[in-house]
Amino acid sequence: MSDSGQSVLLATAGYDHTIRFWEAPTGVCYKTLQHPDSQVNQLQITADRQRIAAAGNPSLRLFEINSGPPSALTTYDGHTSNVTAVGFEADGKWMYTASEDGTLKLWDLRAAGCQREYESGSPINSVALHPNQVEIVRLPAGNIRVWDLAQNACSAELVPDGDKSIQSLSIARDASTLAAAYVRGSVFLWRLG
Incomplete structure (x- = not known):
């Protein structure tokens, strides 16, 4: 790093x-x-x-x-x-x-305990914080969900083609693209708007 x-x-x-x-x-x-x-x-x-x-x-x-x-x-x-x-x-x-x-948990480093918790219903493999610092992208069970932290609501859901097992996510520093890597070596890209 x-x-x-x-x-x-x-x-x-x-x-x-x-x-x-x-x-x-x-x-x-x-x-x-x-x-x-x-x-x-x-x-x-x-x-x-x-x-x-x-x-x-x-x-x-x-x-x-x-x-x-x-x-x-x-x-x-x-x-x-x-x-x-x-x-x-x-x-x-x-x-x-x-x-x-x-679960996805948000922790304030200046206070004790978890401040927010989100349940996905399935294991979460990967999470990425959007460069705007108010959206978080999480990966439960194949679908990619963009969560607006200010509105406390899902603002978008990206569904990959076919039955793919996604291992990790990454967002470009300029917030233009989201990359998702699959277990079998494929990487898919979405343009963020």
Whole structure:
């Protein structure tokens, strides 16, 4: 992950319960954090590069990246299965999580507890925050839903052709295109308006 004009911050994790930070140009691991609860399903770094979220089963831990002895700042509980998606709002004031338990949760990082919860009725594989910061795209059971956070309502639903199993989503930085990757290697694009 990088910001133009700044050095690259690269982090990896997996089933060994260890988060590793790397010097991207040299490939040298310079720092590790332990995630004792479970495997790490996904990582996300805040835009200011001060914190990293590690999604596990069934909780999420938020770590301070540049602190002395590494330790979790906060643990976010509330899901009942693997947390499969995590992301931050551009200013780092709130984050979202989604899970195989079929819920999408919004967390204010300045307050305790989940502020909003949405039920999808099926496991959620992937979530992407629209660059406008007021729409969130989630992926329950094959259909892609665009959720307007200000209106608290579904503003669009994209239905892929055929019986496709979508694994992940991504939105272009200029908000022009939504990409959906399928299990069997296909990628489909939708123009956003």
